[in-house]
Amino acid sequence: MAHLTSRVEYGIHCLLWLVGAGEQQPSSRDLAELQGISPSFLAKIFPRLEKAGIVAAVPGLRGGYRLARPAAQITVLDIVDAIEGDKPLFECQEIRTRCALFDDPPPRWASRGTCAIHATMQRAERAMRDALAAETLADLARALERKAPADFGASVERWLGERASSRRGSAR
Amino acid sequence: MAHLTSRVEYGIHCLLWLVGAGEQQPSSRDLAELQGISPSFLAKIFPRLEKAGIVAAVPGLRGGYRLARPAAQITVLDIVDAIEGDKPLFECQEIRTRCALFDDPPPRWASRGTCAIHATMQRAERAMRDALAAETLADLARALERKAPADFGASVERWLGERASSRRGSAR
DNA sequence: TCAAACGCGGACTAATATAGTCCGCGTTAT
DNA sequence: ATAACGCGGACTATATTAGTCCGCGTTTGA
Numbered sequence: 001m002a003h004l005t006s007r008v009e010y011g012i013h014c015l016l017w018l019v020g021a022g023e024q025q026p027s028s029r030d031l032a033e034l035q036g037i038s039p040s041f042l043a044k045i046f047p048r049l050e051k052a053g054i055v056a057a058v059p060g061l062r063g064g065y066r067l068a069r070p071a072a073q074i075t076v077l078d079i080v081d082a083i084e085g086d087k088p089l090f091e092c093q094e095i096r097t098r099c100a101l102f103d104d105p106p107p108r109w110a111s112r113g114t115c116a117i118h119a120t121m122q123r124a125e126r127a128m129r130d131a132l133a134a135e136t137l138a139d140l141a142r143a144l145e146r147k148a149p150a151d152f153g154a155s156v157e158r159w160l161g162e163r164a165s166s167r168r169g170s171a172r
Numbered sequence: 173m174a175h176l177t178s179r180v181e182y183g184i185h186c187l188l189w190l191v192g193a194g195e196q197q198p199s200s201r202d203l204a205e206l207q208g209i210s211p212s213f214l215a216k217i218f219p220r221l222e223k224a225g226i227v228a229a230v231p232g233l234r235g236g237y238r239l240a241r242p243a244a245q246i247t248v249l250d251i252v253d254a255i256e257g258d259k260p261l262f263e264c265q266e267i268r269t270r271c272a273l274f275d276d277p278p279p280r281w282a283s284r285g286t287c288a289i290h291a292t293m294q295r296a297e298r299a300m301r302d303a304l305a306a307e308t309l310a311d312l313a314r315a316l317e318r319k320a321p322a323d324f325g326a327s328v329e330r331w332l333g334e335r336a337s338s339r340r341g342s343a344r
Numbered sequence: 345t346c347a348a349a350c351g352c353g354g355a356c357t358a359a360t361a362t363a364g365t366c367c368g369c370g371t372t373a374t
Numbered sequence: 375a376t377a378a379c380g381c382g383g384a385c386t387a388t389a390t391t392a393g394t395c396c397g398c399g400t401t402t403g404a
Contacts, residue, residue: 029378037270040366095207135292200351216393339348
């Protein structure tokens with residue numbers, strides 16, 4: 001995969017289910033099965049979202065996750081950074097100081113300021129991050145809501161509710 | 173490394189040496205040793221730049237590379253695409269069609285248009301690519317020229333000239 | 345004419361990252 | 375007490391990256 005990995009893709013999709021979940025607090029297993037992805041893999045993703053303050057975790061039986069703040073205050077960049085850890089698009093290796101014409105301690109001017117190539121890459125990364133910061137979880141949820149039939153949200157809530165009550169019940 | 177790899181970093185640094193090379197056409201080995209990187213690794217990078225029409229290759233003894241067009245007409249994006257092959261920042265896996273509430277052929281509306289998450293990532297990638305396309309090799313060369321002492325360009329040309337004549341000579 | 349250096353490509357290796365799985369801990373509700 | 379929860383660490387398989395090595399066809403100075 002590329003720079004924005006499956007972790008981010010899975011994370012956002014499952015956060016979107018959380019937007020319309022109402023009072024419920026689905027577990028990571030609930031979310032994984034609702035979304036059709038690996039439960040054990042999703043279980044590695046959500047703790048990162050919790051530490052970043054995007055979701056709140058409720059421990060114990062009947063526990064699970066809910067959004068820690070309104071969806072309109074969670075940007076896609078917040079999610080990406082929480083999951084991927086703010087890894088840079090480009091890592092400058094300071095190649096500019098390694099020139100056959102330089103002596104062992106390379107001249108000062110060679111490492112003065114930021115490497116021009118690095119600066120260009122940083123501008124590109126900034127542009128990418130700005131674009132990700134411009135979109136919130138609420139925007140994405142609205143886009144999905146427009147596509148789905150009117151009763152779909154209620155169906156999802158019902159499905160999550162059934163999962164929750166089956167846990168309380170005879171414990172399979 | 174991240175999404176923009178060492179290949180790109182090495183490629184751009186060595187292309188910059190080519191900007192001020194004048195009439196000379198340094199070999200990839202010349203460029204690698206001038207820049208202090210692995211000659212065999214750089215030798216895998218330059219054929220890609222050649223196929224993209226960024227540099228022109230001259231085969232045979234005394235052969236080497238020169239820019240195929242003016243540095244002002246070579247953007248950083250051109251170089252990145254030539255070396256990395258235009259790989260996307262994000263690969264959508266169409267997770268949206270995999271919902272536990274869907275039947276085996278998922279409903280039409282679920283895959284209607286572009287996935288909203290994918291669209292956001294594509295906007296971010298576009299922003300990144302636009303930023304890379306805004307900078308040319310000539311811009312980078314100018315930035316370096318401002319830092320280096322006035323006679324540095326001439327020293328590099330002399331170094332490359334000596335390498336060239338030592339090839340013609342008694343063969344090491 | 346012949347060797348040496350060139351570009352080019354393919355096969356190979358080592359290290360790292362990604363996508364997962366599995367197990368055990370402490371917590372909590374039934 | 376048990377079962378499900380979040381959490382973390384250890385583990386595996388596969389893909390990518392960084393880099394080496396060798397061989398082919400071309401060109402050219404000795």
